[in-house]
Amino acid sequence: MAVELPDNVLVTRLDALANWCRKNSLWPMPFATACCGIELMATGASRHDIARFGAEVFRFSPRQCDLMIVAGRVVMKMLPVLQRIWQQMHEPKWCISMGACASTGGVFDTYAVVQGIDRFIPVDMYVPGCPPRPEQLIQAIIDLQEQIQRGKGIVSQPGPVDTPKRALLELPVLPVLPAAMGGLPHGAPAVVQQGGQSRGV
Amino acid sequence: MACDAQSPTQPATDTSCPQVVAALGARFDDIQASEFRGQTRVVVPRDSFLAVMRFLRDEQQFDMLVDITCVDYLHYRGAEHRFGLVYLLLGTRHGKRLTVRVYLDEPDLVVPSVVSLWRAADWLEREVWDMFGIRFEGHPNLRRILLPEEFTAHPLRKDYPLQGRGERHNFPVLRRGAS
Numbered sequence A: 001m002a003v004e005l006p007d008n009v010l011v012t013r014l015d016a017l018a019n020w021c022r023k024n025s026l027w028p029m030p031f032a033t034a035c036c037g038i039e040l041m042a043t044g045a046s047r048h049d050i051a052r053f054g055a056e057v058f059r060f061s062p063r064q065c066d067l068m069i070v071a072g073r074v075v076m077k078m079l080p081v082l083q084r085i086w087q088q089m090h091e092p093k094w095c096i097s098m099g100a101c102a103s104t105g106g107v108f109d110t111y112a113v114v115q116g117i118d119r120f121i122p123v124d125m126y127v128p129g130c131p132p133r134p135e136q137l138i139q140a141i142i143d144l145q146e147q148i149q150r151g152k153g154i155v156s157q158p159g160p161v162d163t164p165k166r167a168l169l170e171l172p173v174l175p176v177l178p179a180a181m182g183g184l185p186h187g188a189p190a191v192v193q194q195g196g197q198s199r200g201v
Numbered sequence B: 001m002a003c004d005a006q007s008p009t010q011p012a013t014d015t016s017c018p019q020v021v022a023a024l025g026a027r028f029d030d031i032q033a034s035e036f037r038g039q040t041r042v043v044v045p046r047d048s049f050l051a052v053m054r055f056l057r058d059e060q061q062f063d064m065l066v067d068i069t070c071v072d073y074l075h076y077r078g079a080e081h082r083f084g085l086v087y088l089l090l091g092t093r094h095g096k097r098l099t100v101r102v103y104l105d106e107p108d109l110v111v112p113s114v115v116s117l118w119r120a121a122d123w124l125e126r127e128v129w130d131m132f133g134i135r136f137e138g139h140p141n142l143r144r145i146l147l148p149e150e151f152t153a154h155p156l157r158k159d160y161p162l163q164g165r166g167e168r169h170n171f172p173v174l175r176r177g178a179s
């Protein structure tokens, strides 16, 4: 049954429309803990200007953001803060891990530095570099926008859940931990087993 | 004034103070002094440590405590003691500097606190406690200052592994969409 449509009306899927809205107004939460944060600021400034991609509204309140950009190394004292901020952000939300440190710990393979934030929070895009150029971060945002457009839409949780991250698979065996942030046993006496599959604990 | 003004033949960076060493030697036993490139160092036994520091502050005008740090001599060639505490003093009136050292051995890692002499020692001693596990007797608030309170080790000790004992991995994992 054909329906006559006026010229200024477009038919689409509601999911596609919602994703299109989401991807073009990302509000970044700058979690800049180290030198990469300087490049993050440069990305937001006029020369590189991520306003061209609709992501210029940096907000320092996690309640207002839907894109967390972790720029810099995260130490074990900071990780509970990072997780709390991630939990405070509303769905749908995405995360970009910017730089070698946030993605893998970088050169800081010490007792205090978390070896990749993707061990403890979900990450959608990794930006290599030490620090990455602003162009690389912009490319990550563009790639993320494509991924959001392909995402599941408004009914389910967004983002890919099918491919587990490599670093998550390599996580050392930990005791059962509470899902809620309340009983966070970070820094408790070490109970990590030096298992075969864990990477240089 | 305990130290004379620099003689013109000495380099401008000479902060050595032989007069202070002489005064210390006359007052206390067991003081070893050495000098290297215009810097004076004295090694003080722990028993007289607090009295020496008070003497240096009150009678030798070392009114500023620049730093307190510690060295772990585990496996160090020729070392006789496990830990060496380093106190850097400066007299702002006469411009002389003095390094005071105390050696400690396990299990008796206790040294009197100098917070009562220099307030600056407060956080410095907390940092040494945090990183090396040296207890400062009489410190008003000897808590960890850099590491989380729950941390159990003292990571700058040489027998602590560089990559830790798994503290950096001991967190809950947040996953997407499970909530």
Ligand code: SF4
Pocket (backbone or CB within 6 Å): A034, A035, A036, A037, A071, A072, A073, A098, A099, A100, A101, A102, A106, A129, A130, A131, A132
């Ligand atoms: S990746 Fe390089 S620039 Fe970025 S936080 Fe680490 S050390 Fe700094």
